[in-house]
Amino acid sequence: MRLLDFLFPERRDTAAIARDRLKIVLAHERASRAAPDFLPELQKDLLDVVGRYIEIRDDMLRVNVGHSGETSLLEINVELDGAKIKTVKNGAAPAKPAPPPIRVPKPDPGSHPPWVKPG
């Protein structure tokens, strides 16, 4: 097999890989470039407000500008999975609840990018 590989090396079209990677990364970058400057500030404020009622981590609230046809949409997504509702007694500050469980995604051995050979 080794000898065959040596004699007939597999010619991979790396230019096609470059093209596909560029298309994906530029789609992301163009979308974030088109977003208004106030988004991070808005996200912070929303976290403060939502955080008064629900215990959430920063990454559970996402603010994006999307498009649906001709209309621009401000999308605010709050993930509630694993969020804890705060209870307020007599106006006192709620006791600090235990931090929400942080789920670590299991590494998927099959999720290599197409140009990486699984070792």
Place this chain on the structure above:
Amino acid sequence: MPAKVIVLTSGKGGVGKTTSAAAVAAGLALRGNRTVVVDFDVGLRNLDLIMGCERRVVFDFINVINGDAKLNQALIKDRRNDNLYVFPTSQTRDKDALKREGVERVLDEMRESFDYIICDSPAGIEHGAITALYFADTAIIVTNPEVSSVRDSDRIIGILASKSRRAENNMDPVEVHLLLTRYSPARVEKGEMLAIDDVKEILSVPLLGVIPESESVLRASNTGTPVVFDDGSPAGQAYLDAVGRLLGEQRELRFLRPERRSFFRTLFGRA
């Protein structure tokens, strides 16, 4: 005809901005246009070397902006072509020395005596690069068929559309052209390099020209000669084609087939 300000920019360094600025300026001058090529890369002056006038620099851009010298004292007339002038930049380490108002004043003065003002931008997206593109009517995006160069070009195209004088004042947008440099047809054929259509499709900018990777480019920079003065070099001819298109002519793309070197050339010749 009112003078046209053309910036050569790329974001990424080392893609051939200065080589291309020198070639485009010399090409426009060869076609009978009064042309000045301006170095905006403060602190890293190199256009003078590429143009072969490094020993004739007396005053520079910063001197003129500060009023220490007159414009015509700083302009260097090319010895090969009467229509061509070089405006060198300063070697000062103060990168912010090019103030926008000063640049505008100097550009306005140059508009009176030139048809084309070619601005050679520094790499990056910092002050110097923004100043170089700010006043442009036309931008030539110099891009190599390689992922990081294409990405940075996309970024610069975005900046032209939002931060240029034309964008800020709601004027007609800057006319953007793509100049693909260091193109190797042989490697494209092997699937090792992004093809012209790939880059065009990704950046969606009209193509001004394709400059083949060529030994003549290094030979030209060694001797301080804009590559269009090297008759017969593929890169020089490709630049002259690009200049023709810039002037509104229809010209077929050339030099897109891998060069087959004859046995004799391989033995004795030069490219």
